[in-house]
Amino acid sequence: MPEKNTHNVISDIISECRKFAGNEIRKNVLNNDLSPDNDWVRMIWDKSRQMDLPSLPIPDTFLGGGCTALECAVVLKMLATECAGIASIYAHHFTACISLLQAPVEQQALLFNKICEKDTRFKIASVIFPPENDNTGLHWIEQSNNLIINGNSHITGNLSLSDGFILFLTKSDNPEDTVCVWIDRSIKGLDTDAPLQLPGLKANTFGKLKFNNVEIRPDQVLARKQMAKKMFHAAQSVFYGFIGAIAVGTAHQAFQKAVKYAKSRYQFGKNIIYHQEIQRMLGNMQIKLNAGTAVYQQIFEDKKWKLSFTTPDAPLAKAFCTDAALEIAMDAIQIHGGYGYMHEYGIEKMMRDIKVLQLIGGSNPYLKIKHIADRF
């Protein structure tokens, strides 16, 4: 009976989100792609707070949505059908929230209450991981009881939108020495680098944080060593799962558009959906969609995830989902012919968005190598 209620609740949430995305995001998404506007994004965020979208992964003990990571991924996938960039903002935020679930309850309370307060302005969080192949950019030392951080972080999303960041610090010569801290945007010594000018996900901003003797007090330290490592792996796993879900959601929309166009476009004597080569392409796209959906969901249903909120296969899942999604988007453009390349049809935007998703968290060939190198 509780399962049935939970299912109904999440179905309602997804349905509400779908309506929200269709009503609020769709009408301006192409304009924002041409001229990104943080004010529009913040307006979307504020409106979404009315339906508690930002607090979906926060436990209901903190008046959050109490949704599981898989449920959040399904919501992100659905948001991505309208705009992958907007979905990526929620993905970074959700990841920060979910990683906090591993932190001590007092720390959770401090931050979850900030996010869930109704009468404050938007509260967006983000998460910063160490770079996949070189974590020498950021240095930290212990001084008195504080941490002093210097250098440049790895690239993160929500750069200009976040009020705060969960930052995972590791030492290059000692990976066991991991610390997880909360950085308020207003902290002294913190600055943002110029955002990257990326071809996609333009609703979001990506870049590095610059640290100049940033002092972290003990109450800002969320976890150390084993606990911090556990939080890091959980956060990274869920983040890769979210990226995979967004990629699949975007590709799904590209596929739907391709089917609709193929049914109506007449060339070579018939509507092109009746040409075998188009059917083959669409069939291929469907296989990749089915597989991508299964793969990203598997992250959250994996036994290891259920036990410890982590799975070593998460990077591989992200690699598969984003590679498959890009092929789907490119084939969708191809089926549309010249129309697919024009901005007003919205398909080429999907290709650009997925290209950026492919590279978030590390490029896919490298993730495959690292996965095997780390395990064997």
Added chain:
Amino acid sequence: MHSSEIKFGLFADTPDLVKSMPSLGKLKKSCPSYIKNAEDAQKTARLFARNEMLPRILEIDEKCSKDPRYFDWDLWKKANNMKLNISPIPKKMGGLGWNALANAALVEELASVCLASASNITFNTFGLLGAMVECRTGIVVKIIQDMVDAQKKQKPLFWSWAITEPSAGTDMEDGRAMATMRPSTHVEKVPGGFRINGTKCFITNGSLAHYVIANIAFDPSAPKESMATFLIPTDTKGFSVGTVERKCGQKASQTAEIVFNDVIVAEENMWEPPGRGLRHTREILSITRGFIGVAGMGLARGALQSAIAYAGQKKIKNHRLIDEEWVQFIIADLLKDIMTVKNACYNFAIALDTYHVWRMFEALPVKISLKVLPQGLLLSPSLRALAQTKILSNAGAYYKNKLVSDKTVEDFVMHGSAIKVAGTDLAVKVANRVTDIVGLEGLSRPFGIEKYFRDAKITQIYEGTNQANRIDLFEHEISPLL
């Protein structure tokens, strides 16, 4: 954006044609001037691409993002000063006298920096190619003289080839498809000429062209049998430009909708009568498809070169990104593909020089005229008047059609299709895979790599989608055997 420290691609010393395609060494021994001509073209083009295009193209792309109608006249003028936009025209008549092989080198070099800007510079060729299909000397001489005159005066003279319609893309390029197409344009005979109505879309240079070569059908119920080819001056009453498209990439090249509203065209401007329009299209495609393959290969080379430059200077831990084995394997794999496609592309270009319309410049009457007549006479109105006489006009057409038969055209459509698919699939593959090397940071605009990714995709679509090109391949290579 690019490091000149790594002497690959655009930064390699020229000439390197024989180095990259050793089979040309045999030709260098037997026809040294033929290879020298191409080597000179490569050197000129590479210097231009490196010194004039490279510093500007990101800024041009950004300006075109804001305004699709932006055109960089400064870059065009520099190309014009070097006659790159009239390169096939014989030297004696004021061009560069570059044959297909030399033009392949030109296209590769320019496309390695920016395919859209390369298109802006070389697209004039369509005007000449369009006239050379029937090769009525009056039309050919007039076009050559007009182009040379415009070049001297630094006045743009742009051509456009209007094939695609809102309801017909692939349908305009294939006989079986054309038989069932639903036209969006229509032409009818009126006293003194023809009246044209309708819309063409996705027309390169459509918003800038002074002349449009368009294929339009007389009878919508029998489009293939009634398809004709017209030359339309764009200052004709009733001609207008609609939307100039916002595209994913190749933004520097304007792609426009053009509208015909009771446009009246003189009788002499019907270049192909009803039923011959498709033949006209196929002949142009028999040359240009291969060149799009060359352009795709050039784009791929440029993308790889940019990634090599990035990886060569990007430090990770205590070494360079390019020192990582996985990076080296990706580079090697893509290099293998570029090398093989490049050989196929240049093989195609040599075949064009050997069997196709470039042979006209080697024809005895043409060779003698170019040798004997002074330049002043070659560019004079009296030569134009002489060329327009029926005898000469018909002689030119007769001689050309003997040199380049229908079978030659279809053979080259087939070969061109293979090269087009290979070169453009390569462009997309390389532009996509190099982003794995450079990662998120390298994908940022100033590095120029994301531009290759955005520019590449359309090459698989225009000049016949790669699916349509595959159909052509099967139809001409396998179907006759069944």
